[in-house]
Amino acid sequence: MSGTASTVRVSVDSAHCIGAGQCVLAAPTVFSQWPSDGRARILDRQPSGTQAVAVRLAVRHCPVQAIQLIESGVGQ
Template sequence: MKVAVSQDKCIAAGQCVLRADRVFDQRDDDGVVVLLDENPAAQQAPAVRLAAEFCPAQAIQIED
């Protein structure tokens, strides 16, 4: 799994961090998503998929 984020699309809702905090974080100044791990371990995959699904801005892209 390869993960990418679009910081330009991000609206700082934080849904990604709530679901996969080992893969996503937020910038302190504006809350925009920060990708911590573009190739997360297999056990993180369900959480990453949920984060992408619940992202209101659709700012997370997943490639299998």
């Protein structure tokens, strides 16, 4: 196994987001909400460390599964 670290990238499907704000509660340095409609806004597309852990929580808590976490570099 090599020492390659995992990289994560976050995306939000704004067509499905309902503005529940669970992502902001779980990861406030990664997500915000647009003032106009309350939908999720990404502040940090490639969070690391504890923020990446918080994004995983946000993914689980999103009521409409609008958040996608893409991981690369695992086990490479």
